Amino acid sequence: AQSVAQPEDQVNVAEGNPLTVKCTYSVSGNPYLFWYVQYPNRGLQFLLKYITGDNLVKGSYGFEAEFNKSQTSFHLKKPSALVSDSALYFCAVRDNNNDMRFGAGTRLTVKP
Amino acid sequence: DTAVSQTPKYLVTQMGNDKSIKCEQNLGHDTMYWYKQDSKKFLKIMFSYNNKELIINETVPNRFSPKSPDKAHLNLHINSLELGDSAVYFCASSQVPATYEQYFGPGTRLTVT
Numbered sequence: 001a002q003s004v005a006q007p008e009d010q011v012n013v014a015e016g017n018p019l020t021v022k023c024t025y026s027v028s029g030n031p032y033l034f035w036y037v038q039y040p041n042r043g044l045q046f047l048l049k050y051i052t053g054d055n056l057v058k059g060s061y062g063f064e065a066e067f068n069k070s071q072t073s074f075h076l077k078k079p080s081a082l083v084s085d086s087a088l089y090f091c092a093v094r095d096n097n098n099d100m101r102f103g104a105g106t107r108l109t110v111k112p
Numbered sequence: 113d114t115a116v117s118q119t120p121k122y123l124v125t126q127m128g129n130d131k132s133i134k135c136e137q138n139l140g141h142d143t144m145y146w147y148k149q150d151s152k153k154f155l156k157i158m159f160s161y162n163n164k165e166l167i168i169n170e171t172v173p174n175r176f177s178p179k180s181p182d183k184a185h186l187n188l189h190i191n192s193l194e195l196g197d198s199a200v201y202f203c204a205s206s207q208v209p210a211t212y213e214q215y216f217g218p219g220t221r222l223t224v225t
Contacts, residue, residue, distance in 0.1 A: 042219070043116070043204075043216035043217050043218050044204075044216040045216070046213040046215070051211045094210045094211075097210070098160065098208070100157060100160075102156075104152075104153075105153050105155070
């Protein structure tokens with residue numbers, strides 16, 4: 001069975017600093033990997049995905065993620081954090097059977 | 113135009129009641145989903161429905177049942193509500209196949225008293 005782990009419940013960074021939100025996965029076959037963001041009292045919003053091709057994928061709001069097959073990781077990154085990036089971030093993995101699993105979420109706090 | 117909408121946004125009810133949450137998507141997607149998000153923000157898939165195929169998460173009690181009158185709607189009906197059903201329920205939709213991302217509704221906060 002596939003699974004996804006977000007090892008950090010909370011990530012704190014200062015505004016202007018780079019940020020990383022970690023994600024590792026386990027899946028048989030080719031992984032389809034996604035990042036979503038949830039702002040307070042809102043539904044999840046899609047940020048970016050890796051399906052195939054270039055290991056570095058770029059998404060909304062200046063976010064990017066790097067697919068690392070050997071480490072089975074898909075960490076979310078941004079070169080310069082904004083206070084408005086503060087939110088809950090979910091990593092998700094999907095297999096060819098359309099089975100979707102979400103990580104437990106990581107709360108990102110960007111301080112001014 | 114709202115892509116995925118849910119009604120109601122808030123639902124407060126007593127134990128033992130039966131309630132429904134409605135979901136509509138105007139994206140032309142083939143697959144719709146229901147998720148439950150608990151107080152710790154953990155997100156769990158409950159159902160996915162693709163045309164005539166319903167996939168049920170085996171941990172979901174049979175008090176929960178999805179009903180799809182057409183491809184654009186997937187409603188969630190809950191019988192005999194329990195305190196533990198209190199959560200935020202999200203509807204989502206996506207295209208097929210699995211490479212497509214999901215679009216989520218704004219959520220319905222259910223409180224069972």
